[in-house]
Amino acid sequence: MSKLVIVGTVAFDAIETPFGKTDKILGGAATFIGLAASHFNVDATAVSVVGGDFPQAYLDLLANKNIDVSGVEIIKNGKTFFWSGRYHNDMNTRDTLVTELNTLENFNPVVPEAYRDAEVVMLGNLHPLVQSSVIDQMTKKPKLVVLDTMNFWMDCALNELLDVIKRIDVITINDEEARQLTGEYSLLVAARKIHEMGPKYIVIKKGEHGALLFHNDHVFYAPALPLEEVFDPTGAGDTFAGGFAGYLAKTNDFSFENMKNAVIYGSTLASFCVEKFGTERMQYLSNNEVHKRLLQFKQLTQFDIELS
Amino acid sequence: MSKLVIVGTVAFDAIETPFGKTDKILGGAATFIGLAASHFNVDATAVSVVGGDFPQAYLDLLANKNIDVSGVEIIKNGKTFFWSGRYHNDMNTRDTLVTELNTLENFNPVVPEAYRDAEVVMLGNLHPLVQSSVIDQMTKKPKLVVLDTMNFWMDCALNELLDVIKRIDVITINDEEARQLTGEYSLLVAARKIHEMGPKYIVIKKGEHGALLFHNDHVFYAPALPLEEVFDPTGAGDTFAGGFAGYLAKTNDFSFENMKNAVIYGSTLASFCVEKFGTERMQYLSNNEVHKRLLQFKQLTQFDIELS
Numbered sequence: 001m002s003k004l005v006i007v008g009t010v011a012f013d014a015i016e017t018p019f020g021k022t023d024k025i026l027g028g029a030a031t032f033i034g035l036a037a038s039h040f041n042v043d044a045t046a047v048s049v050v051g052g053d054f055p056q057a058y059l060d061l062l063a064n065k066n067i068d069v070s071g072v073e074i075i076k077n078g079k080t081f082f083w084s085g086r087y088h089n090d091m092n093t094r095d096t097l098v099t100e101l102n103t104l105e106n107f108n109p110v111v112p113e114a115y116r117d118a119e120v121v122m123l124g125n126l127h128p129l130v131q132s133s134v135i136d137q138m139t140k141k142p143k144l145v146v147l148d149t150m151n152f153w154m155d156c157a158l159n160e161l162l163d164v165i166k167r168i169d170v171i172t173i174n175d176e177e178a179r180q181l182t183g184e185y186s187l188l189v190a191a192r193k194i195h196e197m198g199p200k201y202i203v204i205k206k207g208e209h210g211a212l213l214f215h216n217d218h219v220f221y222a223p224a225l226p227l228e229e230v231f232d233p234t235g236a237g238d239t240f241a242g243g244f245a246g247y248l249a250k251t252n253d254f255s256f257e258n259m260k261n262a263v264i265y266g267s268t269l270a271s272f273c274v275e276k277f278g279t280e281r282m283q284y285l286s287n288n289e290v291h292k293r294l295l296q297f298k299q300l301t302q303f304d305i306e307l308s
Numbered sequence: 309m310s311k312l313v314i315v316g317t318v319a320f321d322a323i324e325t326p327f328g329k330t331d332k333i334l335g336g337a338a339t340f341i342g343l344a345a346s347h348f349n350v351d352a353t354a355v356s357v358v359g360g361d362f363p364q365a366y367l368d369l370l371a372n373k374n375i376d377v378s379g380v381e382i383i384k385n386g387k388t389f390f391w392s393g394r395y396h397n398d399m400n401t402r403d404t405l406v407t408e409l410n411t412l413e414n415f416n417p418v419v420p421e422a423y424r425d426a427e428v429v430m431l432g433n434l435h436p437l438v439q440s441s442v443i444d445q446m447t448k449k450p451k452l453v454v455l456d457t458m459n460f461w462m463d464c465a466l467n468e469l470l471d472v473i474k475r476i477d478v479i480t481i482n483d484e485e486a487r488q489l490t491g492e493y494s495l496l497v498a499a500r501k502i503h504e505m506g507p508k509y510i511v512i513k514k515g516e517h518g519a520l521l522f523h524n525d526h527v528f529y530a531p532a533l534p535l536e537e538v539f540d541p542t543g544a545g546d547t548f549a550g551g552f553a554g555y556l557a558k559t560n561d562f563s564f565e566n567m568k569n570a571v572i573y574g575s576t577l578a579s580f581c582v583e584k585f586g587t588e589r590m591q592y593l594s595n596n597e598v599h600k601r602l603l604q605f606k607q608l609t610q611f612d613i614e615l616s
Contacts, residue, residue, distance in 0.1 A: 090493070185398070188534045209517040212534060221608050223529035226496045226520060260611040294615055300529050301609050303568040307602055 004044040004249040008124020014084040025278045029124030032235035035282040036242025038065035040250035047071035051078035078103035111137045122245040123147040128160035146170040166198040222263045225271040236270045243269035312352040312557040316432020322392040333586040337432030340543035343590040344550025346373035348558035355379035359386035386411035430553040431455040436468035454478040474506040530571045533579040544578045551577035
């Protein structure tokens with residue numbers, strides 16, 4: 001089993017979907033990643049920052065899932081990062097209503113001493129310089145660095161993004177962002193171009209259409225489980241990333257074949273995340289439920305054509 | 309092995325894509341379905357109508373693929389159905405430039421005597437009354453009737469469409485059309501509603517995102533192979549349907565498990581169709597190429613998570 005460093009926001013979210021709206025609830029990339037990774041009993045730490053307004057109960061929630069929270073800095077006289085968004089009827093697009101960076105503005109992540117030799121680093125969506133500074137702190141070259149990012153950084157910090165992309169092993173990015181980053185419409189060609197930027201493995205997330213894993217000339221396609229309704233997509237991508245990184249940290253096998261399994265675990269966990277608002281579903285998700293849904297994923301995708 | 313009746317247009321297409329444009333070339337649903345089904349060496353007939361302007365060489369092309377063309381009526385003083393369209397840059401949407409129904413306007417399909425006891429009937433996209441009249445001609449209840457349709461008939465012949473849908477076993481329909489037919493956004497819920505309309509099996513085609521097969525509470529997801537470039541999507545849906553129906557006719561096994569394989573064969577053949585204009589790629593597709601791509605599909609989708 002490997003140690004896992006998770007870096008990302010721990011935040012307040014307020015969400016509107018066609019099904020309802022929430023007040024400020026627990027959110028943030030590191031939160032979703034941590035909750036997903038907790039299913040693999042890995043030795044994980046979350047590195048983040050919150051303000052004095054952040055309830056201790058939320059930190060306890062992560063700690064109770066065996067996520068070390070000593071790396072979550074609490075700035076007593078600061079306020080926690082807050083994001084608010086409204087999803088459209090198709091649930092695939094959303095408007096950001098409010099973004100208050102607050103303590104995130106001067107976030108200076110500090111990886112706890114005990115985790116600086118971690119084998120797996122999961123860099124949640126943050127400023128590329130912040131992501132880079134985490135890699136700098138590792139005393140041993142990690143076996144796997146996974147990075148998530150978004151179009152916002154392509155627009156306003158492209159050079160820094162390209163710099164950190166050179167230093168990582170796996171990038172997770174959605175389809176539109178992959179197209180924006182490369183100027184290529186074909187995801188196959190886009191993945192090849194991103195590969196040339198550094199990462200050996202490219203995961204392109206297509207929301208309700210699943211996720212693609214690319215490595216050299218190999219491609220793997222994990223569908224998303226067709227769901228009766230998507231209640232709230234917030235955190236699905238982070239949950240995917242947390243399942244992906246958590247599974248790889250647990251199995252300590254970074255081969256392409258095992259990464260396929262990691263993608264399936266990520267998709268499976270993400271399929272739960274969207275069933276309720278925010279982290280609600282992930283807080284009470286049992287291993288038995290995950291196991292059952294993995295069986296569904298097998299039935300969903302496996303076929304039996306004999307080929308010599 | 310079963311006999312297979314294919315009903316659909318045999319036509320001229322003129323196509324514009326971002327990669328180029330064609331003059332009038334061979335097209336039509338029955339053409340694409342027949343070319344795909346020919347890979348399974350089934351005893352198949354194409355039922356259609358053309359005008360005196362239709363080259364004998366095109367009919368010979370189907371005949372040489374072992375598709376009986378005695379059911380293709382030739383109206384000497386009529387003109388062949390002609391469709392022209394222009395694809396947008398994303399290749400997922402298109403504008404119809406010309407539709408000349410010509411001989412199709414009074415198409416009265418006649419299933420050749422020798423095929424009226426066929427086990428499998430593949431109804432390509434046509435007016436629902438025309439599709440119904442083919443079912444009427446079958447002297448023995450077919451084991452499997454597959455129907456393809458499109459939004460056009462929902463707009464202008466909904467009751468007739470609902471009538472024929474009651475009489476079939478499998479419907480193939482694209483995602484937007486499934487949503488239009490049911491008023492449901494979730495494809496899972498849409499499939500359930502279509503199931504209630506009659507068909508036991510529902511195939512929802514999602515273009516570059518693959519295809520879903522539904523049967524009661526079972527779902528199977530076949531991805532589309534990620535391609536470097538989609539050159540011309542014309543006929544991909546018909547090729548899918550032809551591969552699906554052809555494989556089932558060959559294996560004579562209409563179980564859900566075998567239908568999964570049929571969906572994979574359909575997707576595999578469709579992945580070739582889009583590589584060149586019109587029927588060009590399908591005319592010269594070898595079984596060896598199909599076999600190789602099936603292996604790619606296995607690698608694309610199969611994973612190895614041990615679950616008890």
